Structure formats: C-alpha cells, structure tokens
Amino acid sequence: MRRMTARPANAHQARLLRLLRDGGPNSRAQLGDQVDLSRSKLAVEVDRLLETGLVVADGLAASRGGRRSHNIRLAPALRFLGVDIGATSVDVAVTNAELEVLGHINQPMDVREGPVAVFEQVLAMAAKLRASGLAEGFDGAGIGVPGPVRFPEGVPVAPPIMPGWDGFPVREALSQDLGCPVMVDNDVNLMAMGEQHAGVARSVGDFLCVKIGTGIGCGIVVGGEVYRGTTGSAGDIGHIQVEPDGRPCACGNKGCLEAYFSGAALARDAEEAAHQGRSQELSTRFEDSGRLSAVDVAAAAAAGDPTALDLIRAGGNRTGQVIAGLVSFFNPGLVVIGGGVTGLGHTLLAAIRTQVYRQSLPLATGNLPIVLGELGPTAGVIGGARLISDHLFSPA
Amino acid sequence: MRRMTARPANAHQARLLRLLRDGGPNSRAQLGDQVDLSRSKLAVEVDRLLETGLVVADGLAASRGGRRSHNIRLAPALRFLGVDIGATSVDVAVTNAELEVLGHINQPMDVREGPVAVFEQVLAMAAKLRASGLAEGFDGAGIGVPGPVRFPEGVPVAPPIMPGWDGFPVREALSQDLGCPVMVDNDVNLMAMGEQHAGVARSVGDFLCVKIGTGIGCGIVVGGEVYRGTTGSAGDIGHIQVEPDGRPCACGNKGCLEAYFSGAALARDAEEAAHQGRSQELSTRFEDSGRLSAVDVAAAAAAGDPTALDLIRAGGNRTGQVIAGLVSFFNPGLVVIGGGVTGLGHTLLAAIRTQVYRQSLPLATGNLPIVLGELGPTAGVIGGARLISDHLFSPA
DNA sequence: CGACTTTCTCCCGTCACAGGACAAAGGTGG
DNA sequence: CCACCTTTGTCCTGTGACGGGAGAAAGTCG
Numbered sequence: 066m067r068r069m070t071a072r073p074a075n076a077h078q079a080r081l082l083r084l085l086r087d088g089g090p091n092s093r094a095q096l097g098d099q100v101d102l103s104r105s106k107l108a109v110e111v112d113r114l115l116e117t118g119l120v121v122a123d124g125l126a127a128s129r130g131g132r133r134s135h136n137i138r139l140a141p142a143l144r145f146l147g148v149d150i151g152a153t154s155v156d157v158a159v160t161n162a163e164l165e166v167l168g169h170i171n172q173p174m175d176v177r178e179g180p181v182a183v184f185e186q187v188l189a190m191a192a193k194l195r196a197s198g199l200a201e202g203f204d205g206a207g208i209g210v211p212g213p214v215r216f217p218e219g220v221p222v223a224p225p226i227m228p229g230w231d232g233f234p235v236r237e238a239l240s241q242d243l244g245c246p247v248m249v250d251n252d253v254n255l256m257a258m259g260e261q262h263a264g265v266a267r268s269v270g271d272f273l274c275v276k277i278g279t280g281i282g283c284g285i286v287v288g289g290e291v292y293r294g295t296t297g298s299a300g301d302i303g304h305i306q307v308e309p310d311g312r313p314c315a316c317g318n319k320g321c322l323e324a325y326f327s328g329a330a331l332a333r334d335a336e337e338a339a340h341q342g343r344s345q346e347l348s349t350r351f352e353d354s355g356r357l358s359a360v361d362v363a364a365a366a367a368a369g370d371p372t373a374l375d376l377i378r379a380g381g382n383r384t385g386q387v388i389a390g391l392v393s394f395f396n397p398g399l400v401v402i403g404g405g406v407t408g409l410g411h412t413l414l415a416a417i418r419t420q421v422y423r424q425s426l427p428l429a430t431g432n433l434p435i436v437l438g439e440l441g442p443t444a445g446v447i448g449g450a451r452l453i454s455d456h457l458f459s460p461a
Numbered sequence: 462m463r464r465m466t467a468r469p470a471n472a473h474q475a476r477l478l479r480l481l482r483d484g485g486p487n488s489r490a491q492l493g494d495q496v497d498l499s500r501s502k503l504a505v506e507v508d509r510l511l512e513t514g515l516v517v518a519d520g521l522a523a524s525r526g527g528r529r530s531h532n533i534r535l536a537p538a539l540r541f542l543g544v545d546i547g548a549t550s551v552d553v554a555v556t557n558a559e560l561e562v563l564g565h566i567n568q569p570m571d572v573r574e575g576p577v578a579v580f581e582q583v584l585a586m587a588a589k590l591r592a593s594g595l596a597e598g599f600d601g602a603g604i605g606v607p608g609p610v611r612f613p614e615g616v617p618v619a620p621p622i623m624p625g626w627d628g629f630p631v632r633e634a635l636s637q638d639l640g641c642p643v644m645v646d647n648d649v650n651l652m653a654m655g656e657q658h659a660g661v662a663r664s665v666g667d668f669l670c671v672k673i674g675t676g677i678g679c680g681i682v683v684g685g686e687v688y689r690g691t692t693g694s695a696g697d698i699g700h701i702q703v704e705p706d707g708r709p710c711a712c713g714n715k716g717c718l719e720a721y722f723s724g725a726a727l728a729r730d731a732e733e734a735a736h737q738g739r740s741q742e743l744s745t746r747f748e749d750s751g752r753l754s755a756v757d758v759a760a761a762a763a764a765g766d767p768t769a770l771d772l773i774r775a776g777g778n779r780t781g782q783v784i785a786g787l788v789s790f791f792n793p794g795l796v797v798i799g800g801g802v803t804g805l806g807h808t809l810l811a812a813i814r815t816q817v818y819r820q821s822l823p824l825a826t827g828n829l830p831i832v833l834g835e836l837g838p839t840a841g842v843i844g845g846a847r848l849i850s851d852h853l854f855s856p857a
Numbered sequence: 858c859g860a861c862t863t864t865c866t867c868c869c870g871t872c873a874c875a876g877g878a879c880a881a882a883g884g885t886g887g
Numbered sequence: 888c889c890a891c892c893t894t895t896g897t898c899c900t901g902t903g904a905c906g907g908g909a910g911a912a913a914g915t916c917g
Binding site: 488489490493500501504524525526527528529530531 | 861862863864865866867868
Binding site: 213222223225270271283285287292293294295296297298299300301302304305306309316318386387389390391393394395396397398423424425426427428429431432433 | 609618619621666667679681683688689690691692693694695696697698700701702705712714782783785786787789790791792793794819820821822823824825827828
C-alpha cells in the first residue's frame with residue numbers, strides 16, 4: 066500500500082505541518098496567529114494542504130468572540146514507525162502524525178546477530194503492530210542504532226558493538242522492506258529528539274542528553290538541531306579517559322569511562338562484590354539467578370544495601386566528572402540523563418550533580434538543571450518518529 | 462564623521478556583500494555564477510548597492526571568451542577596526558572591507574586596570590592608526606575580551622581574570638566613543654573566526670580552536686557559525702579537571718588544566734626548575750631577568766634544554782588529554798592550536814597529537830588534522846573585523 | 858572579416874502576495 | 888428578539904517581484 070505520496074510544496078506548508086504536529090489540531094485562525102502570513106496566503110496554503118490529503122478539516126473551533134473558525138488537523142490515518150535498536154533489545158512503536166504513541170512493543174534481541182536477523186525481527190514487530198489494527202501502513206520510519214551513522218546515507222560506520230553492521234545500507238534496505246521513507250540515526254540522538262519533542266527538553270535550544278545503557282553516549286542539540294559531527298560520531302563520550310593508565314576497556318584503550326560505569330561494568334563490579342562477600346544483598350541475588358545486572362544493583366540499592374549504593378555513587382562520580390568537563394566546554398542549558406540505568410535514579414543523579422556543580426564554573430552551572438529523562442524507553446521511539454516527520458514535513 | 466549609513470536591504474544584497482568581502486573584487490558575471498539569481502534581478506540588486514555607495518565599479522574584468530564584464534568591489538574607503546584585548550596586551554588593527562590588515566599595533570597593557578583605562582588606551586591606538594592615514598574613520602569595530610560575554614548585549618559576565626569588567630557595557634560605550642557599530646565577543650571566538658576567514662580553517666564547517674595564552678580557551682564553530690553556549694561561556698576549557706585532587710587553581714578548584722599548563726603555569730614551573738638547578742639554561746635566563754616566562758621556556762627548548770622540553774611535553778600531554786575528550790565528544794573536522802604559547806611550536810604540537818590520536822576513537826581521529834594557527838596575533842583582529850562585518854553585511 | 862560567445866540592458870508577461878471590501882457567523886447588551 | 892460589535896473566511900484587485908526572451912554591445916577565434 067502506497068501512502069502519503071504528497072510532500073509540502075514550500076516552506077510555508079512545511080511550517081504549518083510542523084505546527085499541527087507539535088500543537089495538535091488547530092483552527093485556521095490560530096494558525097494565522099503563529100505564522101505571519103496574510104489571510105489570503107494562509108487560506109491558499111491550507112487549501113492546498115487539504116487537497117493533498119496531508120491535513121483534513123476537523124469541525125468547528127470554539128468562538129473567540131466572533132464567528133467560529135474551522136479546525137484543521139493532520140490526516141488521522143498517518144502513521145510513523147519509531148524503531149530503537151539497543152544492544153540487547155529492540156523497541157518498536159507506531160505513532161500518529163502528532164507523534165503520540167499508539168502502540169509500543171519491546172523485545173529482547175542481540176544486535177550482534179547482524180542486520181539481517183535484527184531487521185527480520187523488527188519487521189515482524191511492525192507487522193504485529195499493523196495487524197493489531199493500529200495502522201494500515203506506515204508513512205515513514207525513524208530508526209536508531211547503537212553506533213555512529215553516516216547520517217545522509219543512513220549507514221552505520223565502524224560501530225564498535227555492532228559487528229557485521231559496518232556499511233550495511235540500513236536506510237535503503239528498510240525503506241524497501243517497509244515501503245516508506247526511512248531515516249537512520251544514532252540511538253542517543255533519537256533519545257535527545259524524543260525528550261526535545263515530548264519530554265523535559267521541550268523549550269531548550271542547547272542541551273546535552275546523556276544515555277547510560279550498555280554503553281555511554283551523549284546527544285548534542287545546538288539551536289534545536291541535533292549536532293552529529295564531521296563523521297557522525299559526535300557524542301561518543303564512553304571512551305573519554307577518566308583515569309590515566311586505568312582499567313582496560315573493550316576498545317583497546319585504558320581508563321575509559323565505559324570501563325568504569327555502564328550497564329556492563331556495573332554488573333561486573335556487582336558480581337565481584339558478591340564474590341568477595343562484600344554485600345549480603347548482592348550475594349543472595351547472585352545465587353538466585355547466577356548473574357547480576359544493573360537491575361539487581363538498583364534493587365539492592367533501593368533495599369538500602371551500602372555496597373550497591375557505593376557502586377552507584379562511584380559510577381556517578383566518574384560520569385559526573387566527564388559531564389562536568391562537557392558542561393564547561395559546551396555550556397548547555399540543560400543536561401538530561403537517560404538510558405537503562407536510570408533505574409538507579411536519584412542516587413545516581415545526586416552523585417552526578419555533586420560532581421558537576423563542584424567542578425564546573427559558576428557561570429556555566431548557575432542555572433543549569435540536571436534531570437532524568439521523563440520518557441524512559443519511549444524517548445527513542447518518539448525521537449524516531451520525530452526524525453522521519455522532520456524529514457517528511459520539509460520542502461520536497 | 463558619519464560613515465556607512467547604508468545597510469543591505471535584503472538577504473540577496475547581504476549575500477553579495479559577503480561574496481565581495483570573502484572573494485575580493487569580482488565581475489558581475491562571476492557574481493551571477495555564484496548566487497542563482499536571474500540576470501535582471503542581479504542587475505537590480507547590484508545597481509541598488511552601487512547607489513548606496515557600499516560597492517563601487519572597478520573597471521573591466523578580463524574576458525571569458527566574449528564581452529568583458531564590469532568589475533565590482535566593496536567601497537575602498539570602508540574601514541573596520543579589530544581589537545583583541547588580551548590579559549597582558551592589546552592588539553588593534555585596521556582593515557579594509559575585504560578584511561585585509563592595513564595597519565596593526567600591539568601594546569602591553571594590564572586588563573586588570575579596568576575597562577576605562579583600557580579603552581582609553583584602545584582609543585588612543587585607534588586614533589594613531591587613523592592619524593597615520595590608514596583610515597578617515599571606522600565603519601565598525603569588533604572587540605575581543607578575555608572572558609565570557611553576553612553576546613547580544615556585548616557585556617562581559619563574571620570574567621574571572623577581568624575584575625571590574627563585570628557588567629560593563631563595552632558595546633555601548635565603545636560604540637559611543639568610536640561613533641560606529643560595535644560587536645563584542647570572547648577573544649577565543651575571535652581567533653576562531655579569524656582562522657576561519659583567512660587562516661587554516663577556511664573550508665571547514667565544524668572545528669575547534671584552542672587558544673593557549675595566559676589562560677586556555679576553546680572556540681567552537683558549528684556549521685560555520687561560532688557557538689557561544691547558553692550563557693556565553695562555551696569553550697571555557699581551562700578549568701576542566703585533569704587531575705583529581707591536583708594542584709590548586711586560581712578559580713578555587715583543584716587539578717584544573719590551567720593549573721598545569723598555560724602561560725602562567727609554565728612560567729612558574731620554569732622558575733621552580735631554575736631554583737632547583739634542574740636546568741642550566743633556565744637558571745642562566747632567570748638570573749639575567751629575575752623572572753621567567755613562556756618565551757624563555759621556548760628559547761631554552763629551542764636550545765635543546767631537556768628540562769624545558771620536558772615541561773612543554775608534560776603540558777602538551779595534559780592539554781592533549783583534554784582535547785582528546787573534546788574530540789570524542791565533538792567530532793570536529795579540524796583542531797587549531799593558537800595563542801601565545803604557539804612559540805613552543807612543534808614540541809607542543811607533537812605532544813598534543815600523540816595524546817589525541819592515542820586516546821580518541823579512530824572514527825573521530827581518522828581524518829583529523831591538528832595544526833597550529835597560521836595567523837598568529839593577527840587572527841584575533843581579523844576575527845574582530847569579521848565579526849562586525851558579518852553584522853553589518855546582514856539584512857537590516 | 859565573419860561566425861560564435863559572453864555580457865548587459867530593456868521589456869513584457871506571469872505570478873505571488875497583501876490588503877480592502879464584503880459576507881457569514883457568532884457574541885453581547887438591552 | 889433585535890441592533891450592534893467582533894471574528895472569520897472569501898473574493899477581488901492593484902502592486903511589485905521576478906524570470907526569461909530579444910537584441911545590442913563588446914570580445915575571441917580562425
């Protein structure tokens with residue numbers, strides 16, 4: 066099924082589409098208040114959008130003291146697909162044109178099985194969402210992968226934790242399989258876009274979005290736009306050195322942040338503590354399941370286990386140390402912490418805050434909120450929908 | 462004397478002015494090749510610019526196989542003033558509209574004497590340049606100060622090394638005194654703009670410009686535009702911590718980069734080495750002048766003094782460590798090293814390169830040049846001229 | 858010297874756009 | 888229920904921006 070063949074013909078139409086996406090259904094008069102076009106021009110553009118089918122009439126708006134205005138909204142049948150491929154699981158969600166999540170599936174998966182196997186699973190999940198009646202088809206999809214991406218082509222480049230993905234034409238392949246336009250980006254950038262669209266970063270132009278999961282990455286937003294760097298690897302802060310000649314890291318270097326704090330490092334440290342009998346709580350959990358993960362540490366910490374709390378604090382300090390440097394350098398208006406380990410919650414946040422507020426200059430930290438992301442696992446998929454809608458809602 | 466009352470009336474005119482600024486005199490036909498306007502439209506806009514006096518006719522161009530085209534150039538009487546206020550000296554230069562330096566004065570000065578005294582000196586220097594026949598007046602001035610600036614207002618905010626400058630209305634005051642438009646920015650940003658306009662960064666969209674002088678700062682250029690951060694303190698990397706619980710720094714923290722490497726720290730380390738008799742070369746120089754500076758260390762290193770070389774290498778390593786982190790984070794297309802200590806030259810550069818290429822990921826360093834700035838002390842003043850010309854050559 | 862190219866100016870047709878006039882539809886106060 | 892005001896939407900027209908053709912001017916090349 067072919068869908069949404071139309072695209073905005075000019076910048077005005079694109080502007081209107083984005084207003085409707087971000088502000089929901091709106092009256093023609095309200096749109097007029099926001100766009101600075103003459104009434105005639107506005108009417109022409111809206112009529113053209115109605116002709117294309119991208120937007121539809123939606124009844125009458127409440128009166129503002131005179132004649133009631135006609136409501137306009139994005140076509141209710143439009144559907145975007147957001148796909149967030151993590152190291153160990155996939156999130157797939159379907160949204161409407163206003164980027165509201167209509168259905169969301171999460172499944173475990175190993176990214177190391179390679180693109181073919183992963184996309185088979187993703188397509189099955191998408192089919193399941195479609196079969197459940199949430200969508201008749203998809204008008205576009207935004208995909209996040211856990212590694213650097215050459216953005217214009219939508220191709221992963223030299224991803225450390227994704228063997229077999231290097232150079233795989235993700236965008237082209239998925240576009241073919243799904244039969245709709247596709248955009249591909251780093252998962253961290255997607256999270257940043259999600260929090261920007263529907264989360265804590267709604268009104269901030271310049272911010273950082275630190276995602277701590279299996280690895281550590283950082284989404285960079287400059288003037289409302291994601292910054293990707295010269296080769297698409299911007300934000301790759303997991304391998305910043307925090308300890309000269311420190312722990313060996315999987316990347317071959319020593320003392321990387323990821324070697325000290327990340328889902329994997331935390332699990333390893335917890336298992337070591339359990340072995341050494343330093344924590345009753347962790348030892349019990351280890352005997353139960355045979356291994357430990359960040360979730361176990363979070364649970365132990367919630368139960369008040371001092372060793373678990375120490376592990377979290379130590380990791381938070383390391384992370385805070387790096388973030389403090391980034392804050393001095395980048396002077397953001399907001400720092401968002403997200404990803405799998407947000408379950409560690411306020412212990413982690415407190416450690417990071419302490420470190421940043423102590424190390425960075427007052428001018429940079431004076432009015433700097435450091436907060437947890439508020440969307441959790443939906444940040445990525447909303448970001449994906451946002452990515453593709455930004456693309457589709459721009460002049461052809 | 463009132464000058465350059467005219468401003469471009471629209472984006473097309475602004476575009477043309479910038480092309481003439483960056484590309485020098487140009488024929489109408491050549492301009493047409495670059496701007497994608499119809500011949501009629503182009504002719505109209507050029508004629509209007511000629512009417513305002515911002516550009517003037519300049520003879521005939523060489524033939525390109527047919528009728529010769531008329532040359533156009535920016536008004537030859539236009540003059541911009543570039544002022545680079547450092548911690549211990551001021552640079553003032555006058556440029557033409559193509560930002561070529563026509564005259565350049567450097568004088569020692571202590572920024573701690575406060576804005577009134579400093580500006581008195583700056584105005585005297587500007588008057589001297591004018592008196593020497595290089596300019597009849599100034600059409601605009603760009604000022605760089607060694608501290609964070611609230612850019613839109615042109616006011617320093619909480620500058621650590623500039624007591625008495627906090628909140629001083631630099632832009633307004635100088636605009637009054639000079640009788641022309643003024644823009645104010647951080648000196649490091651000016652250096653970045655200078656290297657971008659006329660130096661090594663000419664064709665790079667995203668790059669970092671690290672200035673090592675009395676302090677250490679970093680200009681950040683994103684998509685060809687200087688990024689200043691939320692409060693104008695972006696790039697303040699001198700107080701990133703390189704050693705937990707390390708040397709005390711003037712800022713009150715411990716282990717800051719500036720405490721280990723900067724003009725001041727290097728001088729102190731050199732004096733200590735001289736005291737301890739670790740270096741014949743440095744001791745001799747110390748006895749000669751009673752104190753040591755970065756220049757002495759550079760001279761000693763040039764003479765092959767191992768202690769001096771070690772000092773430079775150690776500092777380079779620290780700096781490289783920080784830059785490596787920034788490279789991972791920002792993924793620039795180029796890193797420029799500049800400022801007072803560039804006299805330390807390739808010893809310093811080699812140490813920085815080693816550190817960066819070893820610590821950052823291959824994808825980020827793969828094609829990353831790390832080079833010395835090629836403009837030296839003129840980078841700042843050219844950047845100043847560029848700053849104000851960007852402002853004036855934009856639609857009113 | 859003639860054929861071809863390039864540049865520049867003039868001119869005209871088209872189209873985008875703003876804003877006024879007016880009709881439609883609602884509120885408000887008596 | 889009616890007169891009067893406000894808001895919204897539509898239609899129309901005048902203005903001005905713009906592209907591109909025609910043709911003159913100025914050169915090159917063989």
